[in-house]
Amino acid sequence: MSAIKNVVLLQNSTAMPDAYGAATHVVENQPTDLVNYNLFKADIALSESVNLEGAVWATEDLNRFGALIGTAEYLELGHLANKFQPEFDTHDRYGRRVDQVRFHPSYHALMRVAFEEGIHSSPWTDKRAGAHVARAAKFYLLSQVEAGHGCPIAMTFAAARAIKMQPDLAAQWLPKITARHYDPRNVPAEQKQALTIGMAMTEKQGGSDVRANATRAIPVGIEGPGQAYELVGHKFFVSAPMSDAFLVLAQAPGGLSCFLMPRWRPDGSKNPMQVQRLKKKMGNTSNAAGETELRGALAWMVGAEGRGVSTIIEMVAMTRFDCMILSSGGMRMALTQALYHCRNRSAFGKLLSDQPLMQNVLADLALESEAAMSMTLRIARALDHRDNEHEDHMARLGTALGKYWICKRTAQHACEAMECVGGSGFMEDGPMPRLYREAPLNAIWEGCGNVQCLDVVRVFRKEPETVVAFFNEISAVRGLHALLDRYVDELQNDLIDLSDMEYRARDIVDRMALSFQAAQLVRTAPSFVADAFCRSRLDSRSHHQYGALPRGVDVVAILDRALPSQFE
Numbered sequence: 001m002s003a004i005k006n007v008v009l010l011q012n013s014t015a016m017p018d019a020y021g022a023a024t025h026v027v028e029n030q031p032t033d034l035v036n037y038n039l040f041k042a043d044i045a046l047s048e049s050v051n052l053e054g055a056v057w058a059t060e061d062l063n064r065f066g067a068l069i070g071t072a073e074y075l076e077l078g079h080l081a082n083k084f085q086p087e088f089d090t091h092d093r094y095g096r097r098v099d100q101v102r103f104h105p106s107y108h109a110l111m112r113v114a115f116e117e118g119i120h121s122s123p124w125t126d127k128r129a130g131a132h133v134a135r136a137a138k139f140y141l142l143s144q145v146e147a148g149h150g151c152p153i154a155m156t157f158a159a160a161r162a163i164k165m166q167p168d169l170a171a172q173w174l175p176k177i178t179a180r181h182y183d184p185r186n187v188p189a190e191q192k193q194a195l196t197i198g199m200a201m202t203e204k205q206g207g208s209d210v211r212a213n214a215t216r217a218i219p220v221g222i223e224g225p226g227q228a229y230e231l232v233g234h235k236f237f238v239s240a241p242m243s244d245a246f247l248v249l250a251q252a253p254g255g256l257s258c259f260l261m262p263r264w265r266p267d268g269s270k271n272p273m274q275v276q277r278l279k280k281k282m283g284n285t286s287n288a289a290g291e292t293e294l295r296g297a298l299a300w301m302v303g304a305e306g307r308g309v310s311t312i313i314e315m316v317a318m319t320r321f322d323c324m325i326l327s328s329g330g331m332r333m334a335l336t337q338a339l340y341h342c343r344n345r346s347a348f349g350k351l352l353s354d355q356p357l358m359q360n361v362l363a364d365l366a367l368e369s370e371a372a373m374s375m376t377l378r379i380a381r382a383l384d385h386r387d388n389e390h391e392d393h394m395a396r397l398g399t400a401l402g403k404y405w406i407c408k409r410t411a412q413h414a415c416e417a418m419e420c421v422g423g424s425g426f427m428e429d430g431p432m433p434r435l436y437r438e439a440p441l442n443a444i445w446e447g448c449g450n451v452q453c454l455d456v457v458r459v460f461r462k463e464p465e466t467v468v469a470f471f472n473e474i475s476a477v478r479g480l481h482a483l484l485d486r487y488v489d490e491l492q493n494d495l496i497d498l499s500d501m502e503y504r505a506r507d508i509v510d511r512m513a514l515s516f517q518a519a520q521l522v523r524t525a526p527s528f529v530a531d532a533f534c535r536s537r538l539d540s541r542s543h544h545q546y547g548a549l550p551r552g553v554d555v556v557a558i559l560d561r562a563l564p565s566q567f568e
């Protein structure tokens, strides 16, 4: 009885706290969640880049999309899809092998929107100039809500490029791969309207070094491109194992070759690509990744026998580009959260966003974010115009530079943005831990940092005309910023002797990426952005920590541009 009395008393005290002088839990000086805003409208730099890089026609659609995904309901999907992680069943209750990954409904909702919006395929079906730019901008927006489902979107998008190399398979598979539908059923591809595609290269004994692949491909009948084989081996990392088919590398009699391996055989039986377990990932948790055994899995050869790496690199080049998009999107969301928080939180009598030292940190984060997005959309334009020689060189080299540089810069950026939010930034029920744990991933998969640098070294050795095109691109803004001119001269000077390029590759690639970003901002961004970027990153003092912008930078203008005040 007395317990009930106590509850009543407690309830009363909550209703009338002042009666006890105990109003201890009134929440003051804390923002509410940033929801119900248009992610596209809030991003001035993005809409300018979309126009400048050739996709002005997409503005209306991006505006609609930005409003849709900025609603509280949509943003919540991103949170839920990570909170309720995928589960895996090897068999059904009767003992039949099913390899079924079960996702929370929020994950399916995110996937459905992405596929219906065509983020997995639009440049392959929409022939307008600027299609890659429009798609990159949309994916950049989407990735700010949730990055994990970006993986199957990116792989499905990229796979189309490699599958095209085998016209008979392409005619059969591409219509369903590019269809704007989402069909998550675990049934044979023949019964579905829309398909998703994964990729399986990495094995235990070698990831970067895919030529160490030991999986064997045994011909079922006639050998060669388009023909059926059975694969025996393992794949140590297979993201999105619920995909309908996978591009796989395996050793055929004539050498390492690329194969398309369906999840189900066309006769309706289970293809023995058996998922052993799901990976225990530190981030990217909405997305499943599996370890698999291939026990005679049916697959068709894609492209020439023995040319597996050059076939699958068509896919990998596109997923590497998507890593740039995803990391740029992650930076943008981290910046937005940091800036929003600091505009709604005071300390020592002033808003955090009005404190000079915090302005320095936030403006520096904004410069990094804009440079990443701008470089990404520039490479998207190059992809739109690959028939032009210069643009083709930019797509080739710019992807390696951007995949290395942008994806590497994201982790430190996420950490600094989290710190701007203070202690609450460290809490799991907010967005910062998710951004932080996601941040290193794009630097690792699809080829780690060193592998990207070695790819640039390969360009120096085998495609010197691409290096010439790179310097032509930067020279277009020669004379517009003295620091940039000097920086590029020094870089060129250090390239006269290429003898120990592997050892020096990180230093060289860092500087190439920075020159590219600086030139891009000088060409496209307001002078207060471009000048601050050049002065903080290209002078003799290197950029050790965020928040060390030099004197005279217009931080207020940079922050107004980063998130206009109506979005506070």
Ligand SMILES: Cc1cc2nc3c(=O)[nH]c(=O)nc-3n(C[C@H](O)[C@H](O)[C@H](O)COP(=O)(O)OP(=O)(O)OC[C@H]3O[C@@H](n4cnc5c(N)ncnc54)[C@H](O)[C@@H]3O)c2cc1C
Binding pocket: 198, 199, 200, 201, 202, 205, 206, 207, 208, 209, 237, 238, 239, 240, 281, 284, 289, 441, 444, 445, 446, 447, 448, 449, 450, 451, 454
């Ligand atoms: C969450 C997640 C999902 C993944 N999903 C997939 C997937 O779907 N399909 C798939 O095929 N793979 C997938 N991977 C695997 C990923 O692509 C590999 O982990 C990556 O390519 C590195 O390979 P590795 O792990 O074998 O590392 P290693 O190849 O052993 O590399 C270790 C380190 O050595 C460096 N290194 C390698 N060679 C050199 C060199 N010559 N000089 C200097 N440094 C070098 C690398 O840069 C790296 O830093 C996934 C990985 C993760 C984390």
